[in-house]
Amino acid sequence: MLIAAISRQCRAAALARSANVGCHYSHTYSHSHPRPLAAGTTEAASESSSTSNNSADDLKPSSASHSGPAFRYFSKRDAKFVLSATKPEHYKRIPPNPEVTFAGRSNVGKSSLLSAVLRSQGLVKTSKKPGHTSALNFFSLTSGSCPGAISLVDMPGYGYRSRDEWGGFIMKYLSTRKELRRVFLLIEAKVGELKATDLSFLELAEQYKAPVQIVLTKTDKMKRADLDSICKTITQSATDIAPSVVQPTVICCSSRTKIGIDDLQLELLRVCDLVPSGEPAKK
């Protein structure tokens, strides 16, 4: 069996609850519910900036990020493809570096986002056709002279292959991978809600205590004003389903315009303990 059947009651409860949540928006969104973080994670300090409710044209990557800690880290490391895994034996010899994973429905933009994060065009294969990534693809960021290597994993999308085909292996990975610091769960912004397969995935993450952070993708197609309420809706549903593992901050990204990529890079470094949790994103 691959993903446990979704509890209808759980979903209904998630949809029915629509409590107001505090709204703080820059490229990141965090709600105001106090919640303990999952073990082994650090609280991200969310950056704030003034907002305007105009078009996606306002959502431009910040030039200030070119001197921040994420820029310094990523510019000194080489991105490499490590291996493709279709069973646990394939990845068990990978050095035990802190690891983050990009998960989500097929075609949501996982491979494109990983490529943008790694700043390495062509290394991660993307496609217009759903179901392109069919294995767990491991990448690394390393430098011969600098400490602090990390692993990044591009997951096959769910919702395209059969659940049985997708789930057994992924469940094994999520439930046993000690190095896993965070699952970035990608949701396409224009979809505007969590689908049944997303809820199933969150149930699994809750079961395995895998810390999850929601990332909205393809935000170049959206108006900022709409993003705000989408973040709110999705955060509410996700925390209802997986209250102990969903992180309070949503990161809004576009691989196309590069908006939010530096926020995601910084968060990734934080969860891998490579920058202090309070260090600002931009200097």
Ligand SMILES: Nc1nc2c(ncn2[C@@H]2O[C@H](COP(=O)(O)OP(=O)(O)OP(=O)(O)O)[C@@H](O)[C@H]2O)c(=O)[nH]1
């Ligand atoms: N407009 C826009 N399109 C994007 C963005 N990111 C990805 N895409 C497009 O979305 C499609 C799917 O991208 P992928 O990165 O291959 O998606 P995936 O989630 O890895 O897909 P699977 O491997 O099939 O699960 C491609 O046509 C991309 O060009 C984005 O930020 N904005």
Ligand SMILES: [Mg+2]
């Ligand atoms: Mg892919």
